[in-house]
Amino acid sequence: MEATDPFQFVCDQLGERVKLDRLALRGAVRLALKAAGFEARGVQPIEMAVVVSRMLPKELASCGVSDPGPLCEKLASAVSNLGAGSASDSPEAIFRRLGG
Amino acid sequence: MQLQIGLALLVATLAYVGVGVTVGVRLVRLALRSGGFAERMLGIACLTGPGVVAPCLVVVNALPEPVWAVRTSAFVAQLGYATFCTVMVLFTWQCFRPEEAWARWLTRASIAAVLVGASLGIARALGLAEAADLKDMDHVSYRLIIVASLVGQAWTGLEAFAYYVRMRKRSRLGLADPVVMNRFLLWGLVATAAMVASGVPLGVGLLGGDTYNDVPSRLAGAAATIFGTVCLQLAFLPPRSYVAWLRARAAVA
Numbered sequence: 001m002e003a004t005d006p007f008q009f010v011c012d013q014l015g016e017r018v019k020l021d022r023l024a025l026r027g028a029v030r031l032a033l034k035a036a037g038f039e040a041r042g043v044q045p046i047e048m049a050v051v052v053s054r055m056l057p058k059e060l061a062s063c064g065v066s067d068p069g070p071l072c073e074k075l076a077s078a079v080s081n082l083g084a085g086s087a088s089d090s091p092e093a094i095f096r097r098l099g100g
Numbered sequence: 101m102q103l104q105i106g107l108a109l110l111v112a113t114l115a116y117v118g119v120g121v122t123v124g125v126r127l128v129r130l131a132l133r134s135g136g137f138a139e140r141m142l143g144i145a146c147l148t149g150p151g152v153v154a155p156c157l158v159v160v161n162a163l164p165e166p167v168w169a170v171r172t173s174a175f176v177a178q179l180g181y182a183t184f185c186t187v188m189v190l191f192t193w194q195c196f197r198p199e200e201a202w203a204r205w206l207t208r209a210s211i212a213a214v215l216v217g218a219s220l221g222i223a224r225a226l227g228l229a230e231a232a233d234l235k236d237m238d239h240v241s242y243r244l245i246i247v248a249s250l251v252g253q254a255w256t257g258l259e260a261f262a263y264y265v266r267m268r269k270r271s272r273l274g275l276a277d278p279v280v281m282n283r284f285l286l287w288g289l290v291a292t293a294a295m296v297a298s299g300v301p302l303g304v305g306l307l308g309g310d311t312y313n314d315v316p317s318r319l320a321g322a323a324a325t326i327f328g329t330v331c332l333q334l335a336f337l338p339p340r341s342y343v344a345w346l347r348a349r350a351a352v353a
Binding site for chain 1: 127130134136138139142195196198259263265266267268269270273274275276277279280283284287335336338
């Protein structure tokens with residue numbers, strides 16, 4: 001499966017379903033990622049799925065989106081099916097490797 | 101009192117050399133298998149810092165003669181120190197900030213300062229200074245390298261602690277391996293201990309104190325070296341019981 005940027009995928013999907021300014025929407029996703037200890041760059045689909053499911057509803061609600069839970073669950077399911085990109089150069093991957 | 105402190109420093113240095121070389125050999129072997137840049141840099145750092153610089157500095161400081169042995173040790177110590185500082189800063193740059201321009205410039209500046217200091221030190225070792233003066237750690241050649249290495253260690257520590265905070269956030273969502281998370285904390289502590297061990301004597305020297313006989317400074321150096329050695333061991337050669345304890349603690353949380 002071709003690797004797709006999970007951040008971009010979530011932003012695109014949300015943009016089609018939520019009536020929200022593009023910048024505010026991307027900001028909400030970035031805040032959810034930051035609260036979970038991730039950055040937009042390098043986040044893996046399976047990690048993004050957890051962030052979308054557990055952290056994004058709160059951020060969307062604070063932007064005025066009503067009942068974001070079901071939408072986020074659908075989105076989490078979709079993003080988890082994306083092909084994983086390379087994470088071999090992330091600090092986490094390097095420190096895992098250094099442990100042997 | 102000086103004898104006891106001297107013994108404590110000797111024990112700390114021996115532990116540092118033993119653990120450092122063991123970790124270095126393991127990481128270099130890992131690098132040969134994986135081809136990874138990070139393990140190669142860190143492996144070389146562990147082999148040159150504890151494996152080359154520490155024993156050579158012991159010889160330079162402890163032996164008044166033969167002169168050729170003192171000069172050779174000082175020469176190798178300078179080469180080793182420069183290599184150690186260079187690969188350490190390269191590791192931090194490539195691991196944490198490989199695409200940031202400021203990190204690239206900080207790395208270049210650090211390496212340039214280290215090369216200038218090492219060149220001066222090598223010139224002294226080859227005859228520019230008396231053999232008895234080569235143990236003078238307050239000389240500008242050593243100070244330049246120590247300052248550059250302090251900057252690198254501070255950067256390394258900050259990056260490691262910052263990433264540890266991020267890993268803690270991930271762990272609340274079940275997205276972080278507790279052993280890897282702990283490794284970031286330990287690596288930050290190794291950098292902090294290295295800063296204390298080299299920074300305290302530098303500070304004492306800059307304030308006009310006697311670096312060799314100042315009791316608090318020597319005690320701080322010995323304690324920091326032992327603490328850093330334990331953290332290095334737990335980070336890269338952890339006993340199974342420690343790993344099991346980390347996993348059990350994470351499972352309960």
